[in-house]
Amino acid sequence: MKKRRVNLLIAAVVLSLSVLYGCSGKDETQGGADDVSAKEQEAADSEEEKETQAFTVTFYDTDGTTVLSTEEVQEGAVATEYTPEKEEMVFMGWFATPSLGHVFDFSQPITADTEVFAGFMEDVEDTRKFAILGSGTSPLLSVSSWGKVIEDEHYLTKSENENVYSITLDLCSGDEFQFAIDSAWSNQRGGGYMTTTDLDGTSYFAVSGGLSENSQKSNIKCVVSGNYTFTLTTYPGADVYDTEDSYYSEETKENYNSNPYDKIEWTYNGEMESEQAELDTAYYIKGAIITGWEDKYDEQYAFTETDGIHTLTIDLEEGDEFLFTTLVTVDGNASVGNEYVRYSNITDKDSLNYVDGTESQNMVAKQAGTYTFTYDPDSTELTVTFAE
Numbered sequence: 001m002k003k004r005r006v007n008l009l010i011a012a013v014v015l016s017l018s019v020l021y022g023c024s025g026k027d028e029t030q031g032g033a034d035d036v037s038a039k040e041q042e043a044a045d046s047e048e049e050k051e052t053q054a055f056t057v058t059f060y061d062t063d064g065t066t067v068l069s070t071e072e073v074q075e076g077a078v079a080t081e082y083t084p085e086k087e088e089m090v091f092m093g094w095f096a097t098p099s100l101g102h103v104f105d106f107s108q109p110i111t112a113d114t115e116v117f118a119g120f121m122e123d124v125e126d127t128r129k130f131a132i133l134g135s136g137t138s139p140l141l142s143v144s145s146w147g148k149v150i151e152d153e154h155y156l157t158k159s160e161n162e163n164v165y166s167i168t169l170d171l172c173s174g175d176e177f178q179f180a181i182d183s184a185w186s187n188q189r190g191g192g193y194m195t196t197t198d199l200d201g202t203s204y205f206a207v208s209g210g211l212s213e214n215s216q217k218s219n220i221k222c223v224v225s226g227n228y229t230f231t232l233t234t235y236p237g238a239d240v241y242d243t244e245d246s247y248y249s250e251e252t253k254e255n256y257n258s259n260p261y262d263k264i265e266w267t268y269n270g271e272m273e274s275e276q277a278e279l280d281t282a283y284y285i286k287g288a289i290i291t292g293w294e295d296k297y298d299e300q301y302a303f304t305e306t307d308g309i310h311t312l313t314i315d316l317e318e319g320d321e322f323l324f325t326t327l328v329t330v331d332g333n334a335s336v337g338n339e340y341v342r343y344s345n346i347t348d349k350d351s352l353n354y355v356d357g358t359e360s361q362n363m364v365a366k367q368a369g370t371y372t373f374t375y376d377p378d379s380t381e382l383t384v385t386f387a388e
Contacts, residue, residue, distance in 0.1 A: 057114045059084075064098035064117060073110040081106045084118055090235060092119035092261055121261075122237040126163040128187060130156045130232055134177025134219070135328065135335050137279045138170050138272075142328075145335030147183040156232060165232040170272040176208055176219040176338045179232055179264070186254035189232060192216035193264045204268060208338075216258055221338075225276070227269040235261040277330040281337060283310050283375060287322025290314070295336065297327055303375065313372045316365040323362045324375070324382075341375055341382055351384035 057079045059068045068084050083091055094104040095117045104116050131154040132140065133147030143149050156165035156179070165179075178190040191197075191207030192215030198204065208221035242248060242256040283303040286295060303310035303324075316322070326337030343357030354371065356364040365371065369388045375381070 055110050055113050057110060057116060059094070060098075060115060060117045062100070062118055062120045068118060073114075075111060076109045078108065079106055079110055079114065079116070086120055088123050089120040090123045090237065092121055092235070092238075095119050121235060124235075124237040126158070126234045126236045128181050128234075128236075129158075130165050130179045130181055130187070130189070132156070132167060132169070132177050132230075133180050133183070133185065134175060135338055136175025136177070136222070137172045137276050137328070137330055138175050138222075139274055139277070140169050141171070141175050141177055142277055142279075142330035142335065143333045144177075145333075147180065147185060148335070149333075150183060156230075163234045163236065165234070166229060168227065168229040168269070170227050170274050171222040171225065172272070172276050173222055173225045174338060175222040177222075178217070178219055179230075181254070184255065187257045188217050188255070189262060189264060190216055191218040191220045193232075193262055194220065195263050195265050199268060205266070219338075220264075224268075225272055227271065227273050229267045229269060231265045233263050233265070235259060280329040281339065281377070282327045282329075283312070283324050283341065284327060285312060285314060285322055285373075286325045287316075287320050289317050289320040290322055295325060303373070308376070308378065310375045310377070311372065313370060315370050316368065318365055318368045320365045321358060321362050322365070324373070341380075345375070345380055345382040346384065347381060348383045351382070354384045354386040 053075045054072045055075060057071045057073050059070065060066060061068055069082075071079055073079055081094065085091070092100075094106070096102045096104040098117050100117060100119045131147070131150050132144070133150070133154070134141045134144050135146050136142060140154060143151070144154065156167040158165050178185075178188055180189065181187045191205075194205065194207070197206060202224070204222070204224045204226075206221045206223055207215055208219040236259075238261050239257055239259050241253050242258065245256050248256050282297075282305075284295070284297055284301045285291065286293065286301075291301065301312075301314070303312040305311075312324075323343075324341035326339045327334055328337040329335075342361040343355065343363045344361045346352060346355070346363075354366055356366060358364060367386075367388075369386055372385045372387075374383045374385075
């Protein structure tokens with residue numbers, strides 16, 4: 001009898017615990033579901049509020065006050081670019097500031113009310129004729145001699161009713177050139193006007209040195225031989241003149257002409273259609289005292305060539321600054337070359353005892369006397385010996 005009472009007591013305790021556990025589990029489950037539901041609703045409300053938030057993009061005319069249009073843009077989305085029209089004006093693009101100093105980036109998401117400004121300029125017909133001027137071993141540039149010779153085939157063709165000029169020609173690796181309207185290099189358009197020098201990760205052109213620190217007047221150097229089409233687009237209504245240059249004058253003003261919008265584009269058409277001409281290169285000294293910085297192609301300034309090695313023996317005054325230039329002859333046509341031999345071509349330590357170098361890599365004679373220069377075009381090494 002006693003044993004049975006104990007068993008009944010244990011059963012009662014177990015039953016009580018089961019009831020309590022069941023009630024507790026049920027309450028927690030119901031409470032958790034309510035919490036999740038509330039959080040989901042809160043997130044949905046927040047997302048709905050976010051989706052409905054938009055900002056105004058206002059498109060202004062060039063004056064910065066006349067509204068051309070507006071657009072409501074959802075936060076994080078981008079504004080829609082379009083081209084406005086205005087009589088006798090050319091649209092130059094959208095800008096982020098009223099001064100038109102920075103192009104507006106339509107790929108950036110809108111996160112606040114935004115102002116955009118149209119750039120317009122007067123639509124002026126370009127009546128100029130542009131030609132390619134340069135030097136090299138390709139058919140056109142081998143006779144150009146940096147614009148001293150301009151024949152019909154050197155001129156670009158202008159599109160009808162557009163300020164767009166084009167020319168298709170063969171170029172050889174090492175050719176250098178620019179575009180201008182005459183042999184005086186007026187309205188010069190050089191490497192700084194190129195929209196790109198590369199194609200599919202390969203460099204086809206390089207912006208090479210020129211007579212000015214301004215890259216717009218730097219040479220365009222061909223890196224890959226081939227047949228190319230160049231397109232020069234001009235906006236003469238925006239031409240500017242460097243009147244601050246000490247050499248500027250009304251007579252020479254076109255030499256100081258430039259444009260912030262002109263551009264040079266190109267396409268690669270494949271391999272050259274003509275054969276590269278044979279090139280004969282002769283080297284000459286050019287210096288401050290020895291030639292007055294003039295190109296002089298007299299025998300006394302020329303290197304002599306033996307078995308591919310070029311040598312010049314000449315008297316120099318102390319402090320004379322100089323370098324070596326080239327004259328190239330292709331099919332009987334001689335022109336100033338693109339190659340220059342400078343202080344940077346000297347690696348021989350003994351040679352450095354006789355000449356110094358300038359920031360522009362010209363050489364300077366350390367003392368008056370007789371100098372012998374020996375140049376190997378294959379290695380581009382220059383050596384120097386000296387005798388008093």
